[in-house]
Amino acid sequence: MLKSVCGYCGVGCKVGFIDNKLIGDKEYPINRGNLCLKGASGVTTIQTSTRLLKPQIRENIDNDFSTTTWEEAISKIADKIKQVPKDKVAFYLSGQMLTEDYYIANKLGKGFIGTNNVDTNSRTCMSSAVVGYKKSIGADFVPLRMDDIDKANLLILAGSNTAESHVIFHNRIKKAKKNGLKVVVIDPRFTDTAKSADLYLGIKAGSDIDFFNLISKRLIDEKLYDEEFVQKHINGFEALKSGLDRLHVNDMLERTGLSYAEFEKFFNLYKESKNIITAWTMGLNQSSQGVDKNLSLINTHLLSGKIFKEGNGPLSLTGQPNAMGGREVGGLATMLGVHLGFDEQSIKKVSEFWNTNKIDNKAGLSATQMMDAGLEVLIICHTDPIYHLPNRNKTEELMKKIALVVEINAYDNSETSKFAHVRLPAAPWGEKEGTQTNLDRTITKQEKLIKTADGVKPDWEIFQLLAQELGHKKEFDYKNPKEIFEEYQRMTKLNPYMDISEASYNELSYKPFVWGEKIKNFLTADKKGNLFFVQNKELSEQPTKEYPFILLTGRTRDQWHSGTKSTNAPSLLKYKELNFCEIHPNDAKELNITDGEEIKVVSRRGELLTKATITDSILEKTIFIPISNREINYLTNDLLDVESFQPDYNHSAVIVVKL
Ligand SMILES: Nc1nc2c(c(=O)[nH]1)N[C@H]1C(S)=C(S)[C@@H](COP(=O)(O)OP(=O)(O)OC[C@H]3O[C@@H](n4cnc5c(=O)[nH]c(N)nc54)[C@H](O)[C@@H]3O)O[C@H]1N2
Ligand SMILES: Nc1nc2c(c(=O)[nH]1)N[C@H]1C(S)=C(S)[C@@H](COP(=O)(O)OP(=O)(O)OC[C@H]3O[C@@H](n4cnc5c(=O)[nH]c(N)nc54)[C@H](O)[C@@H]3O)O[C@H]1N2
Numbered sequence: 001m002l003k004s005v006c007g008y009c010g011v012g013c014k015v016g017f018i019d020n021k022l023i024g025d026k027e028y029p030i031n032r033g034n035l036c037l038k039g040a041s042g043v044t045t046i047q048t049s050t051r052l053l054k055p056q057i058r059e060n061i062d063n064d065f066s067t068t069t070w071e072e073a074i075s076k077i078a079d080k081i082k083q084v085p086k087d088k089v090a091f092y093l094s095g096q097m098l099t100e101d102y103y104i105a106n107k108l109g110k111g112f113i114g115t116n117n118v119d120t121n122s123r124t125c126m127s128s129a130v131v132g133y134k135k136s137i138g139a140d141f142v143p144l145r146m147d148d149i150d151k152a153n154l155l156i157l158a159g160s161n162t163a164e165s166h167v168i169f170h171n172r173i174k175k176a177k178k179n180g181l182k183v184v185v186i187d188p189r190f191t192d193t194a195k196s197a198d199l200y201l202g203i204k205a206g207s208d209i210d211f212f213n214l215i216s217k218r219l220i221d222e223k224l225y226d227e228e229f230v231q232k233h234i235n236g237f238e239a240l241k242s243g244l245d246r247l248h249v250n251d252m253l254e255r256t257g258l259s260y261a262e263f264e265k266f267f268n269l270y271k272e273s274k275n276i277i278t279a280w281t282m283g284l285n286q287s288s289q290g291v292d293k294n295l296s297l298i299n300t301h302l303l304s305g306k307i308f309k310e311g312n313g314p315l316s317l318t319g320q321p322n323a324m325g326g327r328e329v330g331g332l333a334t335m336l337g338v339h340l341g342f343d344e345q346s347i348k349k350v351s352e353f354w355n356t357n358k359i360d361n362k363a364g365l366s367a368t369q370m371m372d373a374g375l376e377v378l379i380i381c382h383t384d385p386i387y388h389l390p391n392r393n394k395t396e397e398l399m400k401k402i403a404l405v406v407e408i409n410a411y412d413n414s415e416t417s418k419f420a421h422v423r424l425p426a427a428p429w430g431e432k433e434g435t436q437t438n439l440d441r442t443i444t445k446q447e448k449l450i451k452t453a454d455g456v457k458p459d460w461e462i463f464q465l466l467a468q469e470l471g472h473k474k475e476f477d478y479k480n481p482k483e484i485f486e487e488y489q490r491m492t493k494l495n496p497y498m499d500i501s502e503a504s505y506n507e508l509s510y511k512p513f514v515w516g517e518k519i520k521n522f523l524t525a526d527k528k529g530n531l532f533f534v535q536n537k538e539l540s541e542q543p544t545k546e547y548p549f550i551l552l553t554g555r556t557r558d559q560w561h562s563g564t565k566s567t568n569a570p571s572l573l574k575y576k577e578l579n580f581c582e583i584h585p586n587d588a589k590e591l592n593i594t595d596g597e598e599i600k601v602v603s604r605r606g607e608l609l610t611k612a613t614i615t616d617s618i619l620e621k622t623i624f625i626p627i628s629n630r631e632i633n634y635l636t637n638d639l640l641d642v643e644s645f646q647p648d649y650n651h652s653a654v655i656v657v658k659l
């Protein structure tokens with residue numbers, strides 16, 4: 001039986017491939033033989049009529065594409081890159097690319113073209129968590145594992161719908177509950193996750209900082225924090241204390257929308273719990289104060305000393321299968337590679353390692369800044385920015401101005417394809433091999449399960465062809481992903497805490513490697529954790545008379561983002577109607593809208609049609625539309641967090657219109 005790993009979410013379940021079917025790997029501790037429907041559907045999403053199978057080209061986006069050869073397509077791209085200033089070239093990568101693909105793209109962009117404009121859709125996903133971890137614990141490092149829930153007494157899930165987004169982890173949470181784990185869910189929607197919680201807190205969107213500040217304030221005021229730990233290991237206590245002293249409990253509570261009794265119930269549970277894990281996902285990260293939300297959450301762990309101890313810690317639940325691997329390699333424009341930045345020493349080390357002198361010393365454009373930067377060449381791989389960036393009408397206008405848009409995709413029906421000049425066909429999951437790092441630092445290997453379709457190439461090879469055409473044959477002469485992985489392993493030695501040289505590529509599919517297991521202390525220069533006083537600045541778009549609703553957006557269990565893969569699998573189309581908009585019964589009544597009725601939702605930026613699902617699982621004056629509605633981002637606002645540049649997807653003011 002071939003062993004591989006699921007290519008969908010950050011849980012990283014291991015699969016076995018037998019008789020053309022996928023089964024869960026019973027020996028693997030993360031999923032213990034289980035797979036969710038998405039994971040199990042893997043193979044059915046590959047051989048479909050929507051695959052992109054040949055390179056395509058057109059001069060103008062108003063023309064149709066015509067088929068071309070790899071040679072012609074690659075030389076057209078290379079010629080253009082040679083003609084334009086290097087800072088007019090950008091790579092838009094994805095947390096779904098394999099580590100080897102990421103490594104090559106990053107090495108080519110930052111190392112040899114000399115542009116740090118190499119960023120990823122993880123910007124829209126995890127960048128607030130990256131900055132939060134770096135500021136508070138000193139590195140983009142997840143200081144615990146999923147397994148720790150078995151040793152915890154309390155799990156707080158904030159802005160995280162594990163029942164739909166991290167399904168197998170959610171099943172493990174339910175099991176741990178049977179052994180005594182208590183679960184609190186903090187979400188403006190009574191989600192499927194909330195249904196199985198011991199306590200649900202229906203917080204108002206955008207008020208998480210107030211919630212976590214309330215915890216910190218109580219810990220300090222009632223001297224419930226770990227004084228000895230704080231004294232020895234933590235900076236910034238006095239500033240946090242005096243900052244919190246200036247805030248009024250009632251104001252904070254009011255902004256969260258929770259009652260005094262609800263918070264007391266929570267805090268009693270919190271006080272009684274010896275081991276606490278706080279996990280979070282997009283409800284916190286996707287915010288104009290995403291970093292501050294992260295910091296306010298991490299503050300509670302630094303104060304209580306509940307970090308670097310079994311069953312404790314702040315657990316960011318990464319969404320994409322290899323968002324972590326990408327971050328490790330250097331897939332964010334704000335990092336160079338292996339968690340090194342653009343300081344002189346880091347550039348020197350990496351330049352020597354790559355044998356280049358082209359590395360620029362300033363951070364590049366983030367994915368959320370690229371469209372607005374007057375680019376000449378944009379190479380997009382394994383992601384669909386027209387679909388996923390906020391304020392889509394604006395994104396479309398800006399992308400039209402880019403002289404050469406290249407899309408590398410395995411499927412032919414992305415939204416970005418409508419704006420591309422060159423399309424290159426990639427081999428998808430199942431037709432290629434390489435490694436990925438899941439949300440808790442486990443490196444596993446995807447295996448090639450079936451024959452690669454004629455005419456397509458794995459992503460790494462496409463970037464290598466481009467590098468060679470640009471004249472870097474010697475530096476980009478890899479015969480297979482193994483050679484790339486092994487070079488990357490050597491590179492991780494440049495940053496000692498990241499060293500993964502003990503992993504063995506050939507063994508990874510049956511013997512995953514967890515990096516960083518020995519790290520049990522802060523990774524800051526002074527080895528101390530940093531508290532930050534942050535407060536809710538209410539920077540998000542606020543509802544008005546004209547746009548009285550707050551739009552939340554998010555996932556449903558059996559669909560994967562734009563659905564290029566998941567809508568091909570019949571088993572994934574049965575669970576939920578994809579076209580829906582959750583609205584509270586009181587709001588529906590006021591607008592005279594009935595369940596299932598077609599409605600229009602309008603924001604300052606755009607509109608879409610959808611169908612009403614009337615439910616009291618959502619707060620009043622708040623609606624929810626799943627991101628499987630490909631038009632979702634015509635509505636969303638393009639406010640960014642000032643430090644992470646992550647969008648504020650979950651807080652757009654809209655109006656619901658009866659048709
Ligand atoms: N089935 C499926 N699973 C997936 C994906 C998929 O497309 N489909 N995508 C993967 C990816 S890339 C990601 S990033 C993860 C995302 O995983 P999640 O973040 O768990 O998924 P979302 O549905 O975006 O859920 C975010 C939750 O935050 C809540 N929320 C919104 N605003 C706020 C707020 O201000 N405060 C709080 N506390 N909560 C708020 C929403 O109501 C929603 O329930 O899922 C991964 N897993
Ligand atoms: N409103 C709103 N917008 C959001 C979010 C939200 O919660 N709300 N979430 C944000 C987040 S967290 C994320 S992660 C993004 C996700 O947004 P995207 O990354 O745009 O979503 P996907 O549909 O997963 O796009 C992946 C693309 O890769 C292609 N592909 C599949 N396999 C391969 C392969 O092997 N090689 C190549 N080259 N291509 C392949 C697929 O066909 C698809 O077009 O959306 C962001 N946008």
Ligand code: SF4
Binds near residue numbers: 037168169
């Ligand atoms: S939980 Fe995630 S990794 Fe596991 S099978 Fe489902 S989609 Fe795949």
Ligand SMILES: [Mo]
Binds near residue numbers: 124125126319320
């Ligand atoms: Mo994501």
